[in-house]
Amino acid sequence: MTELPHSAGILPAGLTTADFARALADFAAAIGEEHTHTDAETLAEYGDPYRPAGTGTRASAVLLPGSVAEVQAVVRLANRYRIPLWTVSQGRNFGYGGGSPRVPGSVIVSLRRMDRVLEVNEDLAYAVVEPGVSFEKLYETLRAGNHRLTVSVPDIGWGSIIGNTLDHGYGFTWYGDHAERACGMEVVLPDGDLLRTGMGALTGGHAWHVHRRGFGPAAESLFMQSNFGIVTRMGVWLMPTPECYAPCFLKVPADSDLERLVGIVRGLLLDRTIQNIPLLADGLMLASAVARRDRWWPGPGPVPDDVITRILDELGLGRWNVRFALYGSEHIVDAQLSTIREAVSGIPGAELIAAEHSGDAAPADIPVPDHVQAGIPNREMLGALNWRGGRAGNLNFSPVAPLSGTHIRRLIDLLRPVMHDAGFDCLSAVMLTPRSGIAIFGLVYDSDDHDQVERAFAACREMVETAGRHGYGEYRSHLDVMDHVSGRFDFNDHAQRRFNQKIKDALDPHGILSPGKQGIWPGRTP
Amino acid sequence: MTELPHSAGILPAGLTTADFARALADFAAAIGEEHTHTDAETLAEYGDPYRPAGTGTRASAVLLPGSVAEVQAVVRLANRYRIPLWTVSQGRNFGYGGGSPRVPGSVIVSLRRMDRVLEVNEDLAYAVVEPGVSFEKLYETLRAGNHRLTVSVPDIGWGSIIGNTLDHGYGFTWYGDHAERACGMEVVLPDGDLLRTGMGALTGGHAWHVHRRGFGPAAESLFMQSNFGIVTRMGVWLMPTPECYAPCFLKVPADSDLERLVGIVRGLLLDRTIQNIPLLADGLMLASAVARRDRWWPGPGPVPDDVITRILDELGLGRWNVRFALYGSEHIVDAQLSTIREAVSGIPGAELIAAEHSGDAAPADIPVPDHVQAGIPNREMLGALNWRGGRAGNLNFSPVAPLSGTHIRRLIDLLRPVMHDAGFDCLSAVMLTPRSGIAIFGLVYDSDDHDQVERAFAACREMVETAGRHGYGEYRSHLDVMDHVSGRFDFNDHAQRRFNQKIKDALDPHGILSPGKQGIWPGRTP
Structure with missing residues (x-):
């Protein structure tokens, strides 16, 4: 028998305990009791993992439909009972809120069982x-x-x-x-x-x-x-699978190399010498993935610049680093590599490290840091959030800029002070497309430390405002700042919001599907 | 003073002459009388050019707003008067209906003046x-x-x-x-x-x-x-602009080479040796662009196969031909070209012709047939529709298939008999993406010949049905067959139509914008 919801979660707004019990019985009839959960453990599994236990938005139940027909049945029941659903595929997007819903009392629809x-x-x-x-x-x-x-x-x-x-x-x-x-x-x-x-x-x-x-x-x-x-x-x-896979790592020593570096890589992306998504990473971000900061700096505040220099020297990292890869016939990859070597030769002290593997190489024959560009999945980065010690936690702030050194520099100059003032290091990386850079500023904290978590979220909200005022919007965000982010997309008195709401209301008149996601709210809440 | 509409066009449904005169006066006040047209000549300019004069759907007026604010004003007036608008940017898409509207009496909104x-x-x-x-x-x-x-x-x-x-x-x-x-x-x-x-x-x-x-x-x-x-x-x-531009032309002699040819080109697209959109063309289609068919065949029906062979020999064309191009540093283009030469060497009789130009070459230094892949616009093809003599006319039928020789062959085997039975030659070309082929079957006719035009449209409708029954849908269509085409996209009792109509009605409650375009009709007609 399905446990009653008050055992762990909370009720959807507007429903009595009896209503909700009836709804749960109907959900259970549609998808099976064994796939209808209200126990504390399951609810916790779909919470926000990077917050102190017991905080964050709580759901009322978790449903795991096993087929398209069962998803349809769940949606129809939610319409009948006016219950907000919150869909997650796996619910493992930890840096942006995990499986946690936007509206308290939502019923999580987890699609983990549909895994064919x-x-x-x-x-x-x-x-x-x-x-x-x-x-x-x-x-x-x-x-x-x-x-x-x-x-x-x-x-x-x-x-x-x-x-x-x-x-x-x-x-x-x-x-x-x-x-x-x-x-x-x-x-x-x-x-x-x-x-x-x-x-x-x-x-x-x-x-x-x-x-x-x-x-x-x-x-x-x-x-x-x-x-x-x-x-x-x-x-x-x-x-x-290509004949040849060539992971490459390019590092430059000076902060002032950023503009030239970005210009050169942009040229190589635009003329398709490089065709993957390179990652431009500041050295400190890479350092944070391999060790805890108290190895170099005991203080509570941001690591000072001279210490950063020492860390990068010790780890052999550039102030700026670009990870990228080439794929194809060996002679085409070689031709591309020689073009790249020539292009970067103009930066004093730049170092390009390139390896070549057969496209068929077994994972064991490729160094783990080169796995992701080879399409070999791993979970290494999950353990890479221990920069501050405690229980690993991370909140990402992700603005988009035109791909130029000037814009990337301006973003960092705008946001570093916000992170520093909140007591965090400025850890940044930028995913590069030929014309845009998608920056990721990581606020890494101890998830059990209420104060750190609060400061991180406050800093994130401030970064949304600061970046937005200067013309930079986010490509994605944590649940809790979605309204802030979408609020910055305000051209013509929020024409985008009006447009999205019209479509939302036309398709979802009772507002049952993931209300609030990406700042899109139904005209009527369920 | 704006001429009254009955002088040339027809009235929008439901409007009296007096209503429409008031509407025209308001449109003229918003965008200028000189940009508000109801004369026969302007209306004809936005008609379907590939039909006998006086046939095709007629508009009531042509408006040429000059700014975003003027477009907004036109749209607001159309809502007030419940007048259907039909937007064209240039109205020069001749093979699919030109500037002609879907609903008789629509007011054409031509954006030609907004040309910055x-x-x-x-x-x-x-x-x-x-x-x-x-x-x-x-x-x-x-x-x-x-x-x-x-x-x-x-x-x-x-x-x-x-x-x-x-x-x-x-x-x-x-x-x-x-x-x-x-x-x-x-x-x-x-x-x-x-x-x-x-x-x-x-x-x-x-x-x-x-x-x-x-x-x-x-x-x-x-x-x-x-x-x-x-x-x-x-x-x-x-x-x-690349250092080097290399237009290439690959021809194979036998019809039975199609499957192997498509497989090889697909491999070269998937591994990005070729990165543009190649055009796979049957030899007869290429022949039709350079001469009239009565040079080789006097009869009214389709050119017989042995005559086709003679034509291709005379013009030096393959039964199947692929036009494609490479762009980049010279040494990368050379590496790609050698990969391609090796790949096609397995087809007996295959011939690859490649040229190399500087990316900066002046148009005069590049043969006209290689202009389009160099991004040099021209109008040569407008004169290339004289295959049947008379006033050039052309109706395109454009189904999409997975990029495999089997699928392309099946499409041709399904559609050639329809074209032949209607008295047309089967002229075909396929635009190639790494995974799909966008086929273009051209029904070329004399636009002044009522019988030919009617047979072409009837054949086109039949091809929609035939291709659709076998799982091939169109990427685009002539105005007059849009409802036929969209009707084939019928999964789940036309879920796509329901979905599009919901969005249409939410955004355009009076149904004023281009009703019927792509088979999307408002719930209420204006």
Whole structure:
């Protein structure tokens, strides 16, 4: 028998204990009692992991439907009972809030059980996955089938491919812009209707997962960073395993090299000498992944500049570093590498380290730091948040700038003081596309330290305002600052918000799907 | 004084002559009398050019607003008077209906006057254009400014960049998938509100035209192939002018080489040896661009196979031909070319012709057939529709298939008999992406010949049904078959149509914007 919700969670707003018990009984009838949870342990598993225990937004229950029909049934019941749902694919996006809902009392819909790899097409280099499929699972499936295909993976491999893509996540191969390598979706709409997008809208359409648009407006991007539907299936383009994989690491010694470095890498991205998503990282950020700061600095405040210099010397890191990779026939990779060597030769003290592996190399034959660009998922970075000791915690702030040294410098000059004033080090990295840099400023803290956590969130909100005032918006955010972030997208008195709300209300008149996600609220709350 | 509409056009449904005269006076007050047209000549200019004179859907008036504010004013007046508008950027998309509206009596909103190139950013390789900017105009602007930037152009260069992009059009450089190289829009919504998408939703956002998504769902694709808004500004990514441009032409002698050819080219696209949009063309299609068929065949029916063989021999064409191009540093292009030579060496009789030009070469130094892949716009193809003599006319049928020889072969085997039975030759070409082929079957006819035109449209409708029954949908269509095409996208009892209509009605409650476009009809007609 399903436990009553007051045992651990809280009630959805407006529902009595008796109403909610009836709703839970109906949910259990639809998806099975064993997949309907209200116990404290399960609820905690879908909470915000980087907060002190017992804080953060609480859900009322967790449902794990096992099929598209069960997702439809859950959505229809939520409409009947006016219960807000909060969809997570895996709920492992820890740096932005984990599986935690925006609205207290929401019912979590976890799609972890829907974890089938529905298709792998070797000739056309794609796979079709359900939302519970993690990067690790697809990787293992491709290996087990001896497919010569490589999946783009983010820094931590346990998350859902669909979940990461819908959140505009990035990886680091040719297909590192995950939203752009998604092709064709199946979506349960807020009223329980079932949509197939693109060429899949044609019954039996052969081109569903190979061509990114159908006839009429392409709807896929509407289901990313939104609360307009629950994606139950998606095509994922894969990179054919290359003859040669060449991970590269470029470091420059002086802070003042930043502008020249960014200009050179941008040129190499624009002319497609480099085609993956390079990561530009400040040396201190890389240092934070390998050791605790009290090894070098005992104080509570930010590590001083002269100590940073000492740390980088000791670890052999540049003040600025770029990780990137080349893929292809050996003679094309060699030609690209020689172009790159010549391009960076103009920076005094710049050092380029390049390795070459066979595309077929076993993971054991590739150093772990080079795994992610090879599409080999790992969880190393989970342990890399111990910079401040205590229970690892991390809050990311992620503004986007045009890819120029001037803009990146200005962002850092604006945000470093905010982080320092709040007592944090400025740890930054920038994911590079040919025209934009997606910066990640990491507020690393001890999750059990209430004061540190509060300071981190306050600093994050201040950074949203500061960056926004200067023309930089975020590509993604932690749950708790979504309204702040979306509030900065205010052109024409918030035309974007009006537009999103019109679509929200048309598709979800009772406002049951993930209210508040990305700052999109229904006109009527359930 | 504005002429009264009955002089040439027809009235919008439900309006009296007096109502419409009042509306026209208000439109004229908003945008100027000199930009408000109801004369026969202007109306004809926005008609369907490939039909017998006096046939096709007739508009009631043509308005040419000159600014965003004027577009907003026009939209607000159309809401007040319940007049259907039909937006065209240039109205020169002849193969799919020109500037002709879907609903008789619509008022054409032509954006030809809004033709400013608002920005060219050389470092970040993009331009920002208004809808009246043609490929030719941007090309000339880049040359006049000595910018080392190349714009992707389609086969005919007089069209609007925005118009072509919104219709999911293609060009042939690295940025040939025009929908994918669009970045950041300004849009007048059906109620006259003004939206900026992506990072432009943040007031003063620096990343508007360099990063393709903002915070929340990306809306750009909603304004392509739809009637949800009028795009008044768009960012366009450009290719840095390469050191070396290498146009290539690969021909194979036997029809039975198709499968192997497609497989090899797909491999070269997937591993990024080739990065533009190659065009796979049957020899007869290429022949039709250079001469009239009565040079070889006097009969009314399709050219017989043995005559086709004779034509191809005479013109030195392969049965199948692939046009593609390489761009980059000379040593990288050379490395790519050697990979390609090796890959195609397995096809007996295959011939690869490659040239190399400096990326800076003047148009006069590049043969005209190699202009389009160099991003040099031209109008040569306009004269290339004289295959049947008379007044040139052309109706395109454009289904999408997975990129495999089996699928391309099946499409041709399905559609050739339909074209032959209707008395037309089967002229086909396929634009190649790494995973999909976008086929173009051209029905070329004499536009003054009523019988030929009727047979062409009937054949086109039949091809929609035939291809659809076998799982192939169209990426784009002529106005007159839009309902047929969208009707084939019928999964789950037309879930896509329900979805589009919900959004249409939410954004455009009076149904004034381009009703019927891409088969999207408002719940209420104006």
